[in-house]
Amino acid sequence: MDDRIHLSFDLSFLHAEGRWRLPGSWEGYDYYPNPAMYEELARTAERGKFDLLFWGDGTGIPDTWEGSLDAAVKWGIQWPRHDASPLVTIMSRVTKHLGFNLTFASTYMHPYYVARLLNSLDHITEGRIALNLVTSTRRADAANFGYDELADHGARYDKMEEFVDVCQALWSSVEADAIVLDRETGIFADPAKVHPINHDGEYFKVRGPLNCLPSPQGSPVMLQAGSSDRGIRTSAKFADVVFAVGGNHAAMRRHRTKLDEALRENGRNPEDVAILWGVRVVLGEDKASARRRAGRITDAFTLDAAGAYLAHNTGVDLSVVPDRFTLGEVIDLVNANHGSQSGLLNSWQAEHGADFVMTKKEMLERVRESLGSSADLIAGTPEDVADQLEELHEVGGKRGGFMLNDGTDVVPRGLAEFVDFVVPVLQRRGVYRTEYEGDTLRDRLSGPKS
Amino acid sequence: MAMMHLNLEVSFFHSDGNWRMPDTFTKENYFTDPRLWAELAQTAERGMFDLLFWGEGYGIPSSFEQSIESAVRWGVQWPRHDQSVLIPILAYVTEHIGFVQTTSTSFYHPYHVARFAASMDHVTGGRFGLNLINSGRESDFRNFGFAELPDHGDRYARMQEFVDVCTALWGSIEPGALILDPVTGEFCDPALVHAIDHEGEYFRSAGPLSVLPSPQGRPLLIQAGGSPQGNAFAARNSDVQYAGSGDGPDAWKGMRRQRDLLDAECTRIGRDPSSLKVIFNTYPIVGETVEEAEGIAALMRANVTDEAALSYLSHNTTFDYSTITEATPVAEVVERIEKAGGSRGGEIHAILREQGPDFLVDPTLLADIGRRGIVPAELVGTPGMVADRLQELWERGGGDGFAVNLRPSMRKSVGMFVDRVVPILQERGVFRKAYGDDETLRERLAG
Numbered sequence: 072m073d074d075r076i077h078l079s080f081d082l083s084f085l086h087a088e089g090r091w092r093l094p095g096s097w098e099g100y101d102y103y104p105n106p107a108m109y110e111e112l113a114r115t116a117e118r119g120k121f122d123l124l125f126w127g128d129g130t131g132i133p134d135t136w137e138g139s140l141d142a143a144v145k146w147g148i149q150w151p152r153h154d155a156s157p158l159v160t161i162m163s164r165v166t167k168h169l170g171f172n173l174t175f176a177s178t179y180m181h182p183y184y185v186a187r188l189l190n191s192l193d194h195i196t197e198g199r200i201a202l203n204l205v206t207s208t209r210r211a212d213a214a215n216f217g218y219d220e221l222a223d224h225g226a227r228y229d230k231m232e233e234f235v236d237v238c239q240a241l242w243s244s245v246e247a248d249a250i251v252l253d254r255e256t257g258i259f260a261d262p263a264k265v266h267p268i269n270h271d272g273e274y275f276k277v278r279g280p281l282n283c284l285p286s287p288q289g290s291p292v293m294l295q296a297g298s299s300d301r302g303i304r305t306s307a308k309f310a311d312v313v314f315a316v317g318g319n320h321a322a323m324r325r326h327r328t329k330l331d332e333a334l335r336e337n338g339r340n341p342e343d344v345a346i347l348w349g350v351r352v353v354l355g356e357d358k359a360s361a362r363r364r365a366g367r368i369t370d371a372f373t374l375d376a377a378g379a380y381l382a383h384n385t386g387v388d389l390s391v392v393p394d395r396f397t398l399g400e401v402i403d404l405v406n407a408n409h410g411s412q413s414g415l416l417n418s419w420q421a422e423h424g425a426d427f428v429m430t431k432k433e434m435l436e437r438v439r440e441s442l443g444s445s446a447d448l449i450a451g452t453p454e455d456v457a458d459q460l461e462e463l464h465e466v467g468g469k470r471g472g473f474m475l476n477d478g479t480d481v482v483p484r485g486l487a488e489f490v491d492f493v494v495p496v497l498q499r500r501g502v503y504r505t506e507y508e509g510d511t512l513r514d515r516l517s518g519p520k521s
Numbered sequence: 522m523a524m525m526h527l528n529l530e531v532s533f534f535h536s537d538g539n540w541r542m543p544d545t546f547t548k549e550n551y552f553t554d555p556r557l558w559a560e561l562a563q564t565a566e567r568g569m570f571d572l573l574f575w576g577e578g579y580g581i582p583s584s585f586e587q588s589i590e591s592a593v594r595w596g597v598q599w600p601r602h603d604q605s606v607l608i609p610i611l612a613y614v615t616e617h618i619g620f621v622q623t624t625s626t627s628f629y630h631p632y633h634v635a636r637f638a639a640s641m642d643h644v645t646g647g648r649f650g651l652n653l654i655n656s657g658r659e660s661d662f663r664n665f666g667f668a669e670l671p672d673h674g675d676r677y678a679r680m681q682e683f684v685d686v687c688t689a690l691w692g693s694i695e696p697g698a699l700i701l702d703p704v705t706g707e708f709c710d711p712a713l714v715h716a717i718d719h720e721g722e723y724f725r726s727a728g729p730l731s732v733l734p735s736p737q738g739r740p741l742l743i744q745a746g747g748s749p750q751g752n753a754f755a756a757r758n759s760d761v762q763y764a765g766s767g768d769g770p771d772a773w774k775g776m777r778r779q780r781d782l783l784d785a786e787c788t789r790i791g792r793d794p795s796s797l798k799v800i801f802n803t804y805p806i807v808g809e810t811v812e813e814a815e816g817i818a819a820l821m822r823a824n825v826t827d828e829a830a831l832s833y834l835s836h837n838t839t840f841d842y843s844t845i846t847e848a849t850p851v852a853e854v855v856e857r858i859e860k861a862g863g864s865r866g867g868e869i870h871a872i873l874r875e876q877g878p879d880f881l882v883d884p885t886l887l888a889d890i891g892r893r894g895i896v897p898a899e900l901v902g903t904p905g906m907v908a909d910r911l912q913e914l915w916e917r918g919g920g921d922g923f924a925v926n927l928r929p930s931m932r933k934s935v936g937m938f939v940d941r942v943v944p945i946l947q948e949r950g951v952f953r954k955a956y957g958d959d960e961t962l963r964e965r966l967a968g
Contacts, residue, residue, distance in 0.1 A: 147708030214727035259596030
């Protein structure tokens with residue numbers, strides 16, 4: 072892998088979580104899911120030589136806070152969330168090099184469906200598709216698919232690993248040169264090169280083969296984002312690209328080191344696996360004005376909205392906490408409910424320790440504040456931003472790059488500003504591509520062959 | 522006056538021998554190129570078609586010799602990609618034509634399908650439809666982990682509950698729920714968003730759907746096939762039924778019978794029969810002259826080898842016809858089919874009815890049956906002949922229109938139908954000359 076910066080842009084919540092309220096958002100477009108807006112974003116990202124546009128996914132409206140949908144519905148927290156696959160194909164139509172990631176929950180989907188969909192998308196994007204799997208920690212998602220409770224954390228990862236095994240087997244079930252198309256004899260394909268997979272595992276039973284032609288990339292680029300020890304072990308098994316929380320130097324170094332160890336344990340070369348560090352970039356005339364601009368999102372969130380956000384992300388109704396409590400007590404509560412410690416709780420604990428006492432209102436205010444000034448925030452002039460990206464790139468081991476979170480403030484303008492003002496600085500410094508290379512997303516992510 | 526509807530069925534241009542025809546595909550430029558499909562959608566829209574229709578199948582046929590080998594070798598009903606990925610692109614290069622994706626209720630969770638369909642309805646601007654099926658093919662269900670095919674009645678019960686869950690989800694957010702007030706920050710009115718809390722025999726789903734109300738509210742719903750259970754399902758749930766047309770001079774009688782059955786079923790449950798449309802499948806092969814059209818049909822049939830034809834027949838009936846190795850009385854063949862759990866009602870059963878139990882069936886005859894299944898060639902002729910026939914079947918059969926299966930070439934056969942057959946129907950005043958303004962797919966086809 073080359074040591075230059077690679078860039079990805081997260082499209083998941085451009086339209087939600089208060090961003091729709093900010094002045095300048097959705098300028099010139101009807102509201103979500105207007106496809107024309109996504110076309111413009113794709114064109115802009117390609118102008119900026121991005122590797123990838125990223126969609127996360129969650130399938131339910133958050134209903135954890137106060138055991139009700141109301142707060143999430145009212146304030147637009149992590150909803151609406153449409154199936155992004157139709158927008159991916161629209162964006163691929165107006166671009167040639169840009170890649171696209173879709174996310175699916177291995178906990179609720181069937182691998183035959185996902186393997187087939189991604190194969191079909193790889194064909195029509197001509198080798199530019201990536202797949203991110205999540206175990207899904209969200210109760211609202213589970214309930215829509217018929218489950219009362221979240222499955223155990225470890226079991227969800229076991230299922231994901233089997234899910235990937237099935238997909239990989241299906242993607243190689245039709246060999247690359249199996250298709251003959253001989254008009255004279257009528258022979259369409261060589262049966263010796265098309266293989267059932269006969270998978271019979273703990274979670275899935277799939278005969279195969281996939282009833283599709285081999286796709287340009289053979290298999291999509293695989294993304295994974297687990298940050299727990301178990302998550303890292305799983306990503307070390309199959310991920311081509313990992314994404315992780317950026318900003319905190321010590322945490323970044325730790326994640327890279329742990330991943331590298333896990334990769335070596337799996338007999339893989341750590342040089343081959345990129346990490347995209349999630350950061351939030353907001354530009355301004357100077358650092359102070361950029362920070363003020365970034366802080367607008369705090370004002371766009373009510374306390375009720377912050378509660379819905381936190382409860383959904385941890386999977387636990389934190390409206391039930393007593394008036395005063397310690398951080399350790401909250402984290403215990405989350406663990407006891409099979410929830411997921413969001414990055415937020417972890418970072419508070421790292422900063423203040425488990426005995427730190429707070430009130431419920433303080434907790435919600437901290438959530439709001441963290442949205443405006445989180446550790447992953449990079450705010451400043453284009454030169455400032457480039458400096459910090461370069462520094463973080465160095466810290467993260469110079470294998471990968473960044474996932475720009477939260478729409479660089481507002482869209483479409485925020486992305487265009489990044490492309491027009493930050494990208495040229497990175498290019499001038501020689502740390503970012505000036506032209507696309509390679510035939511597929513996978514080629515581009517690994518960089519030019521040396 | 523009511524007009525004829527025309528839907529374009531587009532599942533198999535690339536397989537089943539069609540790829541062998543001149544001017545179709547090359548290895549370098551095969552059917553996965555979205556530009557080919559964009560051109561096809563624009564041609565179909567020029568011809569004022571209501572919609573493009575994709576069938577669906579999830580596995581490589583494996584009934585013949587209990588192996589995928591013959592299907593793989595000859596390209597029988599495979600490859601089959603998830604073609605729904607094309608729809609957004611095609612919607613973007615067209616304004617009016619609709620898009621229908623077939624989806625199995627046997628393998629998916631309704632929450633996923635309801636969400637996918639609503640998202641697609643947004644992106645197409647109200648031009649999306651779903652053809653819900655239940656799957657009776659071994660090659661499909663083995664890919665989704667089922668060892669045995671569920672019983673026919675059970676599949677329908679599951680399908681009914683599936684559509685019930687989808688319908689509840691599509692109605693879970695009322696139109697007008699979105700507020701988007703930038704001053705207060707209020708995004709949506711919680712009083713207009715409802716959990717569905719479905720707990721049934723096959724599915725549980727809490728809802729609501731995480732998708733904003735889509736232009737059509739719910740997609741156009743199609744049901745295909747005229748079995749008694751299919752008719753009951755269509756009357757209860759669907760906007761449109763697709764049915765087989767049969768062939769021969771009396772084909773209109775079969776259509777009339779099917780329309781009557783649907784009318785009776787609708788009346789029985791208190792539905793206005795005119796709100797359920799019926800569209801009949803047709804397989805025209807059009808040439809400038811009769812000789813040219815017949816030549817195309819003959820070549821298409823010649824392109825299907827015996828083994829390919831038997832592989833197709835076995836796939837469609839879930840019976841391994843490689844086990845019939847010599848001339849065998851048809852009664853014995855039928856007995857073996859039924860013992861093996863193969864499907865009833867096909868051409869073999871018709872032979873038994875019409876020719877008697879002792880009639881001998883051999884592999885050559887079976888291959889011919891399979892070949893006629895792939896290339897029905899029931900409507901072969903000049904543009905004028907095809908238009909005449911469609912008009913007659915439409916007027917006498919009582920159907921609302923046709924799902925036109927054009928073969929073998931995407932470009933040539935669709936272009937020929939659009940440029941030569943459609944103008945005749947328009948001239949006669951039986952087919953639209955323009956799309957209506959701002960119609961959704963449902964308003965146009967089933968409004």
